[in-house]
Amino acid sequence: MCEANAYLRQDGKEEVIMEMVDKVIPEAxxxxxxxxxxxxxxxxxxxxxxxxxxxxxxxxxxxx
Amino acid sequence: MCEANAYLRQDGKEEVIMEMVDKVIPEAxxxxxxxxxxxxxxxxxxxxxxxxxxxxxxxxxxxx
Incomplete structure (x- = not known):
């Protein structure tokens, strides 16, 4: 499976916010x-x- | 390997513009x-x- 983990980069650190992400859809x-x-x-x-x-x-x- | 293909969606069609993409970096x-x-x-x-x-x-x- 080719999912990825999503990290939020803030103040030079990265925090996992969701694991095994399949889809990412930009919205307004x-x-x-x-x-x-x-x-x-x-x-x-x-x-x-x-x-x-x-x-x-x-x-x-x-x-x- | 978990690369992906990049498609440009235009006029309801999708055209491959790059295969085996590893990194995508938004710029200005x-x-x-x-x-x-x-x-x-x-x-x-x-x-x-x-x-x-x-x-x-x-x-x-x-x-x-």
Whole structure:
């Protein structure tokens, strides 16, 4: 399976906010993350970087 | 390997613009895509959707 973990980068640290993410859908005010079980999470952030081979999705808050 | 293919969605069609993408890095004016061989491509587009289990990165031009 080629899901990834989503991390929120803040103050130079990275915190896992969702594991086994399948889908990421940008919306007007942020992102919707959906994991491989179909569980969804909305977050007011944007994609800072994808590193798929490392299974990493790095997010940042809008105001950074 | 958990790379994905990047598709540009335009006029309801999807065209592969880069295969075996590892990294995606948003920049001021678009995105930098990097494949698993380190080859880079810049594109004036934004991420419309990620579907990682399907190995798909869908991009759209800014003006859509």
């Amino acid at each position: 005010d942020g992102l919707v993350l959906e994991d491989i079980f179909g569980r969804r999470k909305q977050i007011k952030a944007r994609i800072a970087e994808l590193a798929l081979v490392d299974h990493r999705i790095i997010l940042e808050k809008h105001d950074q | 004016d678009g995105l930098v895509l990097e494949d698993i061989f380190g080859r880079r491509k810049q594109i004036k587009a934004r991420i419309a959707e990620l579907a990682l289990v399907d190995h798909r990165i869908i991009l759209e031009k800014h003006d859509q």
